[in-house]
Amino acid sequence: MSPSPRAVFLANDAVFEQGLAFLESFRAFNPNLRLSMIPFADDVEKFQRIQSVYAFDILTFGMTRWDALAKEFYPGAPTKYMNRLRKLSVFDAKGAATIYLDIDTVVLKDLSFLAEPLASGKADLICTATANDPWVYNQTYKDHPKLRLSRRFSDGFFAFNPRKVDADLAYNTIVANKDLFLSVRAEVYSQPATNFVADMNSLQIGEVFRLFPNISPQAWYNSPKLNWIDNQVVSDDGREVLFVHWAGPVEMSEKVRFRELFDTYCNRGRSRAVGHIWDDATESGDRSTGLSEDAV
DSSP, X not given: OOOOOEEEEEEOGGGHHHHHHHHHHHHHHOSSSEEEEEESSXXXXXXXXXXXXXXXXXXXXXXXXXXXXXXXXXXXXXXXXXTGGGGGGGGGOOSSSEEEEOSSEXXXXXXXXXXXXXXXXXXSEEXXXXXXXXXXXXXXXXXXXXXXXXXXXXXXXXXXXXXXXXXXHHHHHHHHTHHHHHHHBOSSSHHHHHHHHHHHTXXXXXXXXXXXXXXXXXXXXXXXXXXXXXXXXXXXXSOBOOEEEOOSOOOOOTTSTTHHHHHHHHHHHXXXXXXXXXXXXXXXXXXXXXXXXXXX
């Protein structure tokens, strides 16, 4: 039996509503997994208040060098986006296996099974979506031997073996190959960097649905193959859905797909947070359910 993995997410109070939905769903299916939060910014007071409710710790290391690299790589970026490379401090989180999940995700299954293929060597890194163009590299990546076979995975979710890659290796890989990275990256934030670390170190990439045939490859909220039937997320292929990911700042209007799913867990989280964040169930302060443009 493989040791339990550790899960990590990235957040600040600007996305607290999404945090409630994520935490409530995560703990519904993963009551015992160790969970850690990377602070995206300094405003994390609301998350600090519910640490005991959802049993997670807030990481306090590894941010400085990623912030400095982001400042160097994205000099014209708005200040609110400058901490995007903090996601890579997930490689500082030690454990038998480490799982990263974006905050705009509702978890639908126990994730502990992901540790086995990492522990057994079937994969060094596990992902869902691959060929995630054009959000990883520009087309010049095909000119470079180390990158030519890149899987170009979505880094809204990935699990990795910490014995194969840690924060020092990740940072040194990017810095030592800075010119190449800057020439091939897509004009987005962390996703090119996480892929570059995996590709330059020849990590063996495994997709969840290939390692586990009972799991559907569908996870993106707008996938036409996912449906909301009898208050459940159902995949057209009949396989189990691991999670639903809204994949970036999306306005959580009444019409957004799987709004019912989001509301279910967000409302449960609100009820659980009463007394920690709000005085009572009606005095809520700011309870916007929009996925803020400041979202991670």
